[in-house]
Amino acid sequence: MIPASFDYVRPTSVAEAVQALADGGDDAKILAGGQSFIPVLRLRMGDPSLVVDLGGIAELRGVREEGDKIVVGAMTTHHDVTRDDLLNQHVKLISEATKTVADFQVRHRGTLGGALAHADPAGDLAAPALALDAEFVIAGANGERTVAASDFFEDYFTTAIGPQEILTAIRFPKYTGWGARYEKFNRVAQAWSIVAVAATVKVEGGSITDARIGLTNMAGVPVRARGVESALVGQTMSEETVRAAAQAAAEGTSPTSDADAGSDYREHLAKVLTGRAVLAAAG
Structure with missing residues (x-):
């Protein structure tokens, strides 16, 4: 099927993306890896007036060490998660779980943040994030806030991310040697x-x-x-x-x-x- 028509923007910073969501109102939706969102559009199960593509925001990608935490940008692909040395050393569970996600093609396009924000109860990354006591960094018009994994997943396909907010990063405590x-x-x-x-x-x-x-x-x-x-x-x-x-x-x-x-x-x-x-x- 062919999606209904919508406006499309591809911001290059988190601030631009947040502004685009505010301008688009409640009908604006975020495109991350698109592995779940594109089928929703094609089947017309969703009808957004605006799609905000996060693929152009470089600051949302990558893995870094911050003290006793490992921080993963929300737009980091599954492929990169499975091959990152910091994650394999300090947060091995998320690497192991990500290896089971779908197939090679999906893992090259799908993102850690997109999968967690989608919150499918059968998805493979939410349970590891919960077990690891991850923290979710969320940006919106009022600035940045952090939500614990125990409070992030609220119901089927529902998270603590507001309609005009963006998941920017996931912080994991280190589990070195586990x-x-x-x-x-x-x-x-x-x-x-x-x-x-x-x-x-x-x-x-x-x-x-x-x-x-x-x-x-x-x-x-x-x-x-x-x-x-x-x-x-x-x-x-x-x-x-x-x-x-x-x-x-x-x-x-x-x-x-x-x-x-x-x-x-x-x-x-x-x-x-x-x-x-x-x-x-x-x-």
């Missing part, structure tokens, strides 16, 4: 997750000293498996310990039933995949 694994279950290659588990753990002297686990597609927003985290910390690392702790993975979740899986099957998958993810992360 193991990480993103365990994803889907029916066909490159498909959305039916269920997935993002796990990063710290093992010292044969014991699990810390653990952070996020669940994909177990609710309308990503969910922390805090029951599993609590059950793991302080325990001797063993398969039996991990499998037992993983039985708490579905606590506090509200998975849906659809054509891909029933809610009870998703709960079962969450337990199995959590066990696999933690064991792999712990080596």
Whole structure:
């Protein structure tokens, strides 16, 4: 199908983009990588009066170190995320999860910020961001503000980003030396997750000293498996310990039933995949 007509601007700075959104009003929409937005336009599921393309803003790309944080520009592509040395060293979980996103073509065009702002409950990057206690930097007419991951995802396809605001960067604490694994279950290659588990753990002297686990597609927003985290910390690392702790993975979740899986099957998958993810992360 052919999209409905709209105006198009390609600003070269965040300030210009914010102004363009203000001028366009509530009908203005942002184009990042376009991997989700372009199909919406083509199917006429969205009818914006103005599209603001962020592709010309160089300051929104790249990865840098700021003290005890790693900062990723919102327009950094998935391809660049998977190959960045700082992320692989200090925030390995986000690199591991990004490797599972769609296919090579999508990873070359899609962006970290675009995927997180889209907030699809089956998307692969929200649960890792939540597990890692990421911070989201958002710019608008009133300046810049920072939102914690626990407050960023509000509902299905809904985030804390206002209608005339832009996600500019994501800050991750450093998890240097932690193991990480993103365990994803889907029916066909490159498909959305039916269920997935993002796990990063710290093992010292044969014991699990810390653990952070996020669940994909177990609710309308990503969910922390805090029951599993609590059950793991302080325990001797063993398969039996991990499998037992993983039985708490579905606590506090509200998975849906659809054509891909029933809610009870998703709960079962969450337990199995959590066990696999933690064991792999712990080596």
